Amino acid sequence: MERDLIDAYLAALRVRLRWRPDVEDVVDEVADHLRERAERLAATGVPQHEAQRLTLECFGDLGLVARSFAQTPSGQLAVPTPATRLAGAVALGAGAAWAVAAVVAAAGAHTDLLTVWTLRRYQQWVLVLAIAVALTTLAVTGVLLRAGRARTPTSAAVVVVGMVTVAVVFRFGWLVTPAMSVLGVAVLQATRGHAGDAERFLRPLRSLGAAWPLGAAAVLLFDEILPMGPADRYGDHPVAWLVPFLACALCSVAGLVLAGARLCRERVADLDDVTGTPAGHLTA
Amino acid sequence: MRGESLKGHLDLLVLAVLADGPLHGYAVIDALRERSDAAFDLPEGTVYPVLHRLERAGLLASTWQVEGGRRRRTYHLTRPGRGAYEAERAAWGEFAAAVTRVIRGPSWNAI
Numbered sequence: 001m002e003r004d005l006i007d008a009y010l011a012a013l014r015v016r017l018r019w020r021p022d023v024e025d026v027v028d029e030v031a032d033h034l035r036e037r038a039e040r041l042a043a044t045g046v047p048q049h050e051a052q053r054l055t056l057e058c059f060g061d062l063g064l065v066a067r068s069f070a071q072t073p074s075g076q077l078a079v080p081t082p083a084t085r086l087a088g089a090v091a092l093g094a095g096a097a098w099a100v101a102a103v104v105a106a107a108g109a110h111t112d113l114l115t116v117w118t119l120r121r122y123q124q125w126v127l128v129l130a131i132a133v134a135l136t137t138l139a140v141t142g143v144l145l146r147a148g149r150a151r152t153p154t155s156a157a158v159v160v161v162g163m164v165t166v167a168v169v170f171r172f173g174w175l176v177t178p179a180m181s182v183l184g185v186a187v188l189q190a191t192r193g194h195a196g197d198a199e200r201f202l203r204p205l206r207s208l209g210a211a212w213p214l215g216a217a218a219v220l221l222f223d224e225i226l227p228m229g230p231a232d233r234y235g236d237h238p239v240a241w242l243v244p245f246l247a248c249a250l251c252s253v254a255g256l257v258l259a260g261a262r263l264c265r266e267r268v269a270d271l272d273d274v275t276g277t278p279a280g281h282l283t284a
Numbered sequence: 285m286r287g288e289s290l291k292g293h294l295d296l297l298v299l300a301v302l303a304d305g306p307l308h309g310y311a312v313i314d315a316l317r318e319r320s321d322a323a324f325d326l327p328e329g330t331v332y333p334v335l336h337r338l339e340r341a342g343l344l345a346s347t348w349q350v351e352g353g354r355r356r357r358t359y360h361l362t363r364p365g366r367g368a369y370e371a372e373r374a375a376w377g378e379f380a381a382a383v384t385r386v387i388r389g390p391s392w393n394a395i
Contacts, residue, residue, distance in 0.1 A: 032310070065329035
């Protein structure tokens with residue numbers, strides 16, 4: 001008895017698209033197409049095995065079809081890879097770093113609003129901030145890679161702005177909120193537009209990207225224009241600096257943990273994987 | 285015409301085919317072939333990612349039915365999809381007319 005070529009093709013397609021959450025829907029849809037066409041051909045007198053072979057030939061080489069499901073309109077691949085999974089772990093680390101930065105800031109590192117400001121706490125905080133910004137930049141780059149947007153000018157801008165922000169924060173930690181606002185704008189630019197399947201990774205980053213410019217605006221508004229709370233010995237208003245920073249840091253924690261967890265949960269795609277399937281040669 | 289030449293135009297072609305009413309993937313591909321007099325040499329499997337992308341962009345919507353024991357997905361244009369189709373069609377008409385004028389050349393136009 002001759003093997004069913006369509007079944008073999010579908011099994012191989014399932015393996016190659018296993019990274020997609022809707023893989024079963026895709027396979028069902030393709031199965032409907034292939035069976036319909038093969039049946040129509042067979043109805044014209046073509047032997048069943050030949051009808052299946054011709055059907056698969058028209059449908060396209062397995063590798064080509066699997067790649068077309070993974071490509072963005074610009075031709076870049078948007079699939080989970082070991083690098084994007086690593087970026088997920090980095091995003092979780094970045095989220096943890098922002099959480100620590102928020103706690104240390106509230107404990108007297110940023111202002112003396114809640115407790116007494118000390119130089120030692122400030123230096124610890126600056127170190128944590130630099131780590132948080134660096135990890136955030138890496139995580140955002142990984143998400144853009146997953147969305148098939150790694151090779152774009154806006155992605156390059158995120159990397160450059162991220163590196164500059166690390167340097168600025170390391171030297172002037174207290175300026176973290178305004179400095180991060182520039183990186184936030186770069187992230188918003190890089191994540192603009194619908195990204196298909198990758199929307200679930202980009203959406204959390206957009207909230208992170210929007211939070212920092214809003215935080216910087218709040219600092220400007222409540223420190224300079226409409227001063228809020230008592231002034232410290234430098235004439236600054238601790239409320240205007242600490243509260244926006246805490247809000248932005250917590251938004252960053254939420255966005256990075258959400259994106260990171262989603263990236264880590266994905267199955268790595270292997271678009272060339274035909275091990276154990278006979279269908280890799282079907283349409284060669 | 286090879287699939288490579290169709291890149292960038294396939295969205296409009298798919299929207300045009302679906303502008304006449306809901307169709308499942310196989311019927312979309314059949315309609316593309318018939319309406320182009322089989323001019324497009326396109327691997328059929330590469331049309332499905334286009335349908336999925338247009339759906340994610342909100343230009344198409346789909347429903348599932350069971351027919352003959354098989355699950356079948358049918359696509360239709362959404363309101364934004366119809367608007368996008370009308371806009372793209374108008375833009376293509378202007379573009380094609382301009383290209384045609386250039387290709388014909390001044391001597392042809394002078395006739």
